Amino acid sequence: MVDKTLPADERLNQMLVEYFDARDSGRTPSRDELLAMHPDLSDDSDLSEQIDEFLDNQQLFDRFSEALEVTAISAGQDTASVQGRATPDPSRPTVLGGDHRAAMFEPGVRFGDYEILEEIARGGMGVV
Amino acid sequence: MNHAAENLEDVVERYRQYLVMLADRQLDSRLRGKLDASDVVQQTLLEAHQNQEQFRGTHEGELVAWLRKILAHNLLDAIRGLRREKRDVAREQSIDAVIETSSVRLEGWLAVEDSTPSQKFTRQEEAVQLADAMARLPDAQREALILKNWHGWTVPEIAQHMGRSSTAIAGLLKRGLKQLRQQLTESE
Known part of the structure; x- marks a missing residue:
């Protein structure tokens, strides 16, 4: 229960x-459910405004966060049949496949919705 | 991107915080105390600088894909280094599984980087804005937001980890989100 005698900020945190x-x-409770959990505070318009603000901010964060997620792409996302190409630098451990897989990445080769247009870089870090 | 007009180094620098957040996002939260994402990113930018003649892309999306790939390699190396360091320490055994999982995840990331054209990443600009804004937050707010939103910790777990009360963590999250909104909407 939220203690009504607490300062407004602390009540919101609770x-x-x-x-x-x-x-x-x-x-995930909706805004109304969240307020309904505390009928004793429902007349506190300041508090409900702050909750609205918090939920808005969280939503904005989630949207931007999703962008980071998209660019980070973790394992398991349409990678099932795709093997990576090894880094040719001998000082680094071989992480992925070997050179024989290079042919998979020739221009024109398609991966799902993508087509390899051209090799843009090759070096110690591998082929981009 | 115009190489003649803009120094590669300056362009790369713009992505520093983005890469740090990406590393924080990828690293298992239990490794965060053992590996410093900023150090790995520093090394990544240094290597990018030293190897810039190897980059032959023509636009910024390709450059960032290249940076992500160097970063993933460096993270993988750092995690493996951790495993070698910890091998003889019995109480660190539980970390082994975490290291293993992180390595597998990073290998998956690399495989995708290798196969996915950079054109896919149309939302990169948003990700960079978020990362820059996160970097300007007070440390405690950023830490709470990362653990809550990107690593799925509960509020009591974060409270215990950071030695604060649950309501204090809720306050950090609330203020962090508010500050992020101000920064993100300013730059929009």
Whole structure:
């Protein structure tokens, strides 16, 4: 329960802890549900405004965060049949496949929706 | 990107925070105390500078794909170095599994980098804006946001890790998000 005698900022933080708890157990409360969890505070327009602001900010963060996710692309995303190409630098451990796979990356070769147009760089870090 | 007009080094520098956040995103949170993403990125930018003649791309998307790839290699090397260091330390054994998982994830990342044209990354600019804004946050706010949003820790877990109360963590998240919004909407 949120203690009504606490300063407004602290009350909001307590509500957010409950919000995150609920979200972590797989049921993200809507704004109204979040406010409904605290009927005693429902007349506090300042608090509901701050909750709106928080949810907006979280949403914006999620949108930008998704952009980072897209550029980071982790394993398992349309990589099933794609083998990487080894770095030719002998001082580095061989991470992925060997040179014999180079043919897979010749211009014109297609990967799903993508087509290799040209090799843009080759060197110690591998072929881009 | 115009090589004649713009020094590669300056262009690369713009992506520093983006690469740090990318490394933070990729690294298992349990390795974060053992590996400094900023150090790995510093090394990455240095290598990019030293090997710039190897980059023959024509636009910035290709350059960033190249940087990501060097970064992934360096992270993989750093993680493997960690494994060698920790091999004899029994109490660090649980870390081995984490290192293994991180290595596999990075290899997957590299495989995708190798096969996916940079044109895919149309949202790169947003990612760079977020990373730059994150870098300007107070450390505690950034740490809380990363653990909560990118590594899925619960608030009590973060509270224990950072030695603060749950409500204090909620406050950090709230203020961090607010500050990010101000910065992100300013730059929009």
